[in-house]
Amino acid sequence: MAIALAPKRRTDWIGLVFALALTIVILVPMLVVITWSFANVWRFPSVLPQQFGLKFWQMTLARSDVWSALSLSLTLSAVVTAISAAICLPAAYAFARMTFPGRDVLFFSFLAGQAFPKFGLLVAIAAIFLQLNLIATFWGVVLIQLVGTLLFMIWIPVAAFQSVDRRMEEAARDAGAGPLRVFWSITLPQAAPTIFSAVLLSFVGTFYETEGAWLIGAPQIRTMPVLMISFINNQPVIQYGAVLSVLLWIPSLIALVFTRRVVNSGSFARGFGG
Amino acid sequence: MSKLTIADVSKIFSTTVAVDTFSLDVADGELVCLLGPSGSGKSTLLRMIGGFETPSSGSIRIDDEEVIHLPPEKRPTGMVFQSHALWTHMNVFQNLAFGLKLRRRPKAEIKERVEAVLDLVGLKGYGSRMTTQLSGGQQQRVALARSLVLEPKILLLDEPFASLDQHLRERLREEVRDIQQRLKITTLFVTHGQDEALALADRIVVMRDGRVEQVARPDMVYREPATPFVAGFIGTMNLIDGTVANGTFSRASFSVPLPVADGPATLAIRPEALSLTAGGQGIIHRVTDYGTHGLVDIDLPDGTRIKSMISDAKAFAAGQSVDLKPTAISAYRDNAVIYRTR
Numbered sequence: 267m268a269i270a271l272a273p274k275r276r277t278d279w280i281g282l283v284f285a286l287a288l289t290i291v292i293l294v295p296m297l298v299v300i301t302w303s304f305a306n307v308w309r310f311p312s313v314l315p316q317q318f319g320l321k322f323w324q325m326t327l328a329r330s331d332v333w334s335a336l337s338l339s340l341t342l343s344a345v346v347t348a349i350s351a352a353i354c355l356p357a358a359y360a361f362a363r364m365t366f367p368g369r370d371v372l373f374f375s376f377l378a379g380q381a382f383p384k385f386g387l388l389v390a391i392a393a394i395f396l397q398l399n400l401i402a403t404f405w406g407v408v409l410i411q412l413v414g415t416l417l418f419m420i421w422i423p424v425a426a427f428q429s430v431d432r433r434m435e436e437a438a439r440d441a442g443a444g445p446l447r448v449f450w451s452i453t454l455p456q457a458a459p460t461i462f463s464a465v466l467l468s469f470v471g472t473f474y475e476t477e478g479a480w481l482i483g484a485p486q487i488r489t490m491p492v493l494m495i496s497f498i499n500n501q502p503v504i505q506y507g508a509v510l511s512v513l514l515w516i517p518s519l520i521a522l523v524f525t526r527r528v529v530n531s532g533s534f535a536r537g538f539g540g
Numbered sequence: 541m542s543k544l545t546i547a548d549v550s551k552i553f554s555t556t557v558a559v560d561t562f563s564l565d566v567a568d569g570e571l572v573c574l575l576g577p578s579g580s581g582k583s584t585l586l587r588m589i590g591g592f593e594t595p596s597s598g599s600i601r602i603d604d605e606e607v608i609h610l611p612p613e614k615r616p617t618g619m620v621f622q623s624h625a626l627w628t629h630m631n632v633f634q635n636l637a638f639g640l641k642l643r644r645r646p647k648a649e650i651k652e653r654v655e656a657v658l659d660l661v662g663l664k665g666y667g668s669r670m671t672t673q674l675s676g677g678q679q680q681r682v683a684l685a686r687s688l689v690l691e692p693k694i695l696l697l698d699e700p701f702a703s704l705d706q707h708l709r710e711r712l713r714e715e716v717r718d719i720q721q722r723l724k725i726t727t728l729f730v731t732h733g734q735d736e737a738l739a740l741a742d743r744i745v746v747m748r749d750g751r752v753e754q755v756a757r758p759d760m761v762y763r764e765p766a767t768p769f770v771a772g773f774i775g776t777m778n779l780i781d782g783t784v785a786n787g788t789f790s791r792a793s794f795s796v797p798l799p800v801a802d803g804p805a806t807l808a809i810r811p812e813a814l815s816l817t818a819g820g821q822g823i824i825h826r827v828t829d830y831g832t833h834g835l836v837d838i839d840l841p842d843g844t845r846i847k848s849m850i851s852d853a854k855a856f857a858a859g860q861s862v863d864l865k866p867t868a869i870s871a872y873r874d875n876a877v878i879y880r881t882r
Binding site for chain 2: 431433434436437438440441442444447455456458
C-alpha cells in the first residue's frame, strides 16, 4: 500500500488570497475591455454581450486617423528614446564613474521633474514653447516627452554602470585598450541588460504619455493616447475606446515578451535595485 | 631580457602614506614576492607598476625606460587580478584574443597563440566555454593565460589565488612557478600568505606600512629575519620581550645567556629551536599531537605563552613543569638584530 511520505506542505492561504485578489483586480478590467471590443451589441442587464463580432474593429481600423496616430506614436517613441539614450547614457556614465562639482545636486535634480504636479510644469513649458513656435510641432512633443524619460534613463543606467566590476575595465586597459575602447567593449556590454530595461521603459512610457503630447501637440500632433481621449470624449460608443485600448496594449505586450527573452528577470530587477 | 627598477617610489593618498620611498631592482627572469599584511602597501605598489595608480614621487623603469607617465595600455606589463576580472560577456577564446585583436594580429596567428597559451595553462579545448561555466581555479588559469598571451615584459600577480581553497592554491602556485620558469618571465607576485611566498619566490620583499622590512632569499627570511616584525610574520616564532643584565636575558622565570650590552631586548626563538627538560621555569598548558611532531604551549608565571616543537608528543603532558632550552636564538633591539646564534 502506498503511504504518502512526502512532508505535508502547508498551504499559504493568506498568500493565495492576496494573489487571487491581485489577479482579479488586474485581469477583470482587462477582460471587460477585451470583451467590449468584440461586442457588437451589449445592453444592460445581460452579463455577456448579446452579439459578438468584429464590427467595431473594422470600423476603427478603417479610419485613417487611427493608422496615422499609430505610426506617429511609434516614430515619436523611437525618436525620443534614441535621443534620450544619446544624451543620458554618457551622462549616466559620468555620474557613475566621475566626481565633479555639483554631482549630487545634479543627480537628484532629475527627481525634481517627478516631484511636482506635472500639469503645472507642462503649462509653464507650453508658455515658453509658444514663443519658440514649438507648439503643435513634432519636435515640440519630442522635447516635452524627453523630459519624462530623463529619470529612468539616468538613474537606472547609473546603477548599471556602477555595478560593472572596475577590475574588468582595468584588465582591459592592461590588455591594451584605451578608455573609449574599454567603454565600448567592456563597460557597455556588461551594463547592457540593465540599460536595455531602461530603454524599454522609456519607449513604453513615451508611447503612453498623454498630457504633454496633448498640451503641446494639439491639434496637429495626435498620438494614440490623445486620439483615444478624443474618441472617448466625442463618441458615446464604448467599443471605440475598447478597441483602441486593446490596440494600445500591443506594443507593451510585444515589449514584455521581448524583454523576457533578452533579459533575465534578475538583471531587470537589478535595474531598480541598484 | 627585462628588468624592473623601482626607485624611491612613494604614494600618498590624501593623508595616509601607502608606499614610502620604496626601492627595488628585479632582475631578468626573477620572481619576487611582495609579502605583507593587508594595508602594507604591496598592492598599491603593484598597481603603480601596472599603471593603475600614479606615484606621488619616484621612478619606475622597465629595461631602463621610464614608464611612470604611460597609461596602463601603453605599458609592457600584464596584470592578473585577485578577482580574476574575466569579461563575463565573452567566452574564453574571446577573452584571450581581445588584446591580440587590439594589436591587429592576423586571425591565424591569434588562433595559434590563444591555443598555445590555453595548452600552457592546462585548459586545452576550453576556448568556446563561457567564463562563468568554469570553476574558480580554471577562471584564474584563464586570467593568467590572458596576461601571458600578450607576452608582457613584466608579469604582475595581485594575490591571484586568495579566493581559492588551500588545496587548489597549492597546486596553482606550483603551476605558476613551472610556467614562470619555462617562460623566464620577470614576475612580481603580491601575497599575504607566507607559505605562498616561501614556495614561489626567488626573493621575498617583506613590507610593513609601505616600507621594506627585509629583502632576502626565502630561506634567509625564515632563518635570519632582519626585524622582529619579519620574525613574527614568517612562520611561527616566539617573540619574548625582556631585559638583559650582565650578559643574561630574562623574562619572568625564564633566562638565557645573551652576550650583549645591558638594556631591553626582544628574543626570537623558533618552536623547533626550543627543547624542553624537566624543571621549573614554566607549566605546560597543552600538548597538541600532530603525529609527526608535537606542539607544546608553555605558560610562564607572568602569563607569557611560549611554543615548543618536540619530536615525540607523548614525552610531555599538560600540567608538567619544565625548563626551556633554546638551541638557536636571535635578539633584537630598536628594530635591529643585536645577536644571533650561529
